[in-house]
Every structure is written in C-alpha cells, then in structure tokens.
Amino acid sequence: MANPPTEELVQQWESEQTRLREQVVEQDTEPWQKSPDFSGLERVAGVDLSFIKGDEVNACAQLVVLSYPQLEVLYEESTMVALTMPYMAGFLAFRETPSLLEALKRLRCNKPELMPQVVFVDGNGVFHYREFGIACHLGVLSGIPCVGVAKNLLQVEGVYKDEEHQSQIAALQKGGDSFPLTASSGKVLGKALRSSEKSSKPVYVSVGHKISLDTAVRLTHSCCRYRVPEPIRQVMTNGLLLLHFARL
DNA sequence: GCGACAG
DNA sequence: ATCTTGTCGC
Numbered sequence: 001m002a003n004p005p006t007e008e009l010v011q012q013w014e015s016e017q018t019r020l021r022e023q024v025v026e027q028d029t030e031p032w033q034k035s036p037d038f039s040g041l042e043r044v045a046g047v048d049l050s051f052i053k054g055d056e057v058n059a060c061a062q063l064v065v066l067s068y069p070q071l072e073v074l075y076e077e078s079t080m081v082a083l084t085m086p087y088m089a090g091f092l093a094f095r096e097t098p099s100l101l102e103a104l105k106r107l108r109c110n111k112p113e114l115m116p117q118v119v120f121v122d123g124n125g126v127f128h129y130r131e132f133g134i135a136c137h138l139g140v141l142s143g144i145p146c147v148g149v150a151k152n153l154l155q156v157e158g159v160y161k162d163e164e165h166q167s168q169i170a171a172l173q174k175g176g177d178s179f180p181l182t183a184s185s186g187k188v189l190g191k192a193l194r195s196s197e198k199s200s201k202p203v204y205v206s207v208g209h210k211i212s213l214d215t216a217v218r219l220t221h222s223c224c225r226y227r228v229p230e231p232i233r234q235v236m237t238n239g240l241l242l243l244h245f246a247r248l
Numbered sequence: 249g250c251g252a253c254a255g
Numbered sequence: 256a257t258c259t260t261g262t263c264g265c
Contacts, residue, residue, distance in 0.1 A: 049255075053257045087256075089253040096255075123254045133254070154254045198265085204254085240257090 002057055002086045005094075013091055017132040023140045026126065029210045030117065030145060033219075041068045044223060045116030046231025047100045047138070049081075050239030057083055060243050061099035062235045063107060065116050071223065071230045075114045077103055078242050089154070090129045093137035104142055118145040118211065118219065120231040125216075127181055127190035127206035129156055139209020146208025147216045148190075149229055153204055158184030168192070169202055176221045178202075191217050199227040 005013070032040035044066050049059040058080065065075040081099045085091075100121075108115055125135030125148030135148030153161050159181050168179045172194035180188040181204065190206030191213060205220050207213050223229040228236070 049256080051255090051256050056256085059256090087255055089255085092255055128254080148254085150254050152254065155252060160252095 002083055004086055005088070005091075010088075010091070013094055014130065017093075017130045017137075020137065020140050021130060021132040024126065024132070024136050024207070025210045026207045026212065027210075028212045028215050032117065033145075033211060033215045038068065038219065038222065041117055043074065043114065043116045044068050044071075044219075044231050045119045046122075046229070046233075046235040047103065047119060048122040048232060048235040048239060049083075049096050049099065050236065050243055052243050056086060059083055059099075060239045060246075061096075061103055062239045062242075063100070063103040064231060064234045064238065065107070065114050066231055066234065069222070071225070073234065075107065075111060076238065077106065078239065079103065080246070092123050093132075093134040096123075096134060097137050097141065100138055101141055104144070116144065118147060119208075120147050120149055120220070120223070120229055121208055122149065122151075122232050122236070124148045124150045124154055124190070124204065125206040125208035127154065127156060127159075127204060131189065133206070133208075135206065135208030143210075145210035147211060147220060148206045148208045149220060149232060150204040150206075151228065153192075156181075156183060156189065158182060159189070169200070172200075172202060175224070178205075178217055181206075188213065193217055193220060195221060195224040195227050195229065201227065203227060203229075 139146035
C-alpha cells in the first residue's frame with residue numbers, strides 16, 4: 001500500500017489545483033480545431049495506467065500515439081512504475097501525472113516528430129470538484145492540448161446520477177448525441193456523450209487544456225470505434241496485456 | 249451522521 | 256483500477 005497523504009499535504013494539493021486552474025485554457029488554440037473535419041490533425045495520443053488486481057502500488061504506465069484519422073498505431077511505450085500516493089477521488093493527478101509526464105518527455109526526446117497534437121486522458125478535466133482534474137493537470141504541465149474522458153460519472157456540485165440524469169441518458173438516441181453537465185453555478189463543466197451507435201452508457205467528456213468543450217466532444221466522437229475512444233482503448237488493452245505477460 | 253467518491 | 260463466463264441480441 002502507498003502511504004496515505006497527511007492532511008497538510010492534501011491541503012497543499014488543493015491549493016496547487018486552484019492555483020494551476022488559472023492557467024487552463026478552455027478555448028481552441030490550434031488551427032485544426034476549427035476545421036470541420038480536423039484537417040491538419042495527424043497525431044492523437046492516449047495515456048493511462050494499468051494495475052494488477054490486488055496491487056495498488058505497481059502499475060504499467062502507457063503512452064500510445066495514433067495517426068488521425070486512420071487511428072493506426074505510430075508509437076507505443078510502456079514503463080513499469082511504483083506509485084507513491086494512493087488513489088483519492090479528486091486527487092487522481094497526484095498519483096498518475098508524474099509517470100505520464102515522464103512518458104511524454106521520453107517521446108519528445110526520442111521521437112519528437114511523433115509528439116501528439118492532442119492527448120486523451122483517462123479521467124476528468126474541468127469536470128472536477130475544483131475544476132482541475134487530471135486532464136487539466138497533464139495539459140497545463142505539458143502544454144499540450146488535452147481532453148478528459150471518464151467512463152463513470154463523478155458527482156460534482158449540481159450533477160448527480162439521479163432519475164433526471166438517467167432520463168437524459170435515455171434520451172441520447174444516436175452516436176454523437178450529448179447533453180451538458182451543468183454545475184449549480186450554471187457553468188457547463190462537461191458533456192455526457194453517446195460515443196457510439198450501440199452503447200447506451202455514455203462517456204463523460206470535459207476540457208483538459210487548449211481546446212473548447214464543443215471541439216473536445218466532436219473530436220472524441222470522431223475517435224470512437226466503440227464506446228471508449230480509440231487512443232484510450234488502445235492504451236488500456238495494451239497495458240493489461242503487458243501486465244499479464246510480465247506476470248508469467 | 250450518512251452517502252458519495254474519476255482511476 | 257481489477258477479477259470473470261456465458262449469454263442474449265443484432
């Protein structure tokens with residue numbers, strides 16, 4: 001087990017999140033983001049950590065770069081890492097971001113021509129208690145546009161998985177349909193997206209950095225062959241495969 | 249006090 | 256996060 005953080009450390013993390021939050025750019029900053037078919041976009045990445053069942057410490061950090069729009073693997077990298085911090089809802093970034101940043105750093109060093117133009121992160125961006133989830137964290141620290149895609153709903157203020165939420169999900173008829181996740185403040189923090197034609201369960205998309213919400217949703221949908229966008233799906237399956245291989 | 253709680 | 260088989264449906 002990773003040592004639990006002290007109360008002081010958690011408070012330090014909170015203030016770091018609120019401080020870095022001011023650096024998040026929630027607008028489209030890249031030319032390809034404004035194009036209807038994302039022309040100019042050639043490389044999209046996915047990042048994730050995979051674990052073995054009982055082990056909370058040892059994980060496989062993965063980075064995959066895919067071509068766009070073909071979604072074929074251009075680059076793939078896996079590293080075994082030992083995590084320092086346990087998982088805490090709201091503080092995922094302090095557990096996973098360091099390994100992911102290092103993976104991006106190695107790519108920039110070894111194959112700079114393969115650096116992705118956008119990174120899909122397994123988890124939330126602005127859709128977060130302090131509007132600074134792991135996708136924002138990785139985005140601000142790397143400077144690369146990031147999109148947060150969560151497979152499960154985080155209940156932030158004003159957004160609950162109640163009957164209304166269920167009926168909104170039921171109203172998503174076809175792939176690409178979405179509805180906003182609105183905080184009690186009135187701000188739209190993300191969108192629930194029906195990412196593929198079959199799959200009644202949506203994914204939750206939010207801005208990480210240097211992209212607008214509408215573009216993030218549109219791009220996520222365009223990267224989906226199944227429910228989970230291909231960059232993240234690739235990274236998840238590869239990570240698991242590798243862990244099982246390493247186990248023998 | 250109780251429930252909720254991305255990965 | 257991870258475990259695990261079949262089964263039902265298009």
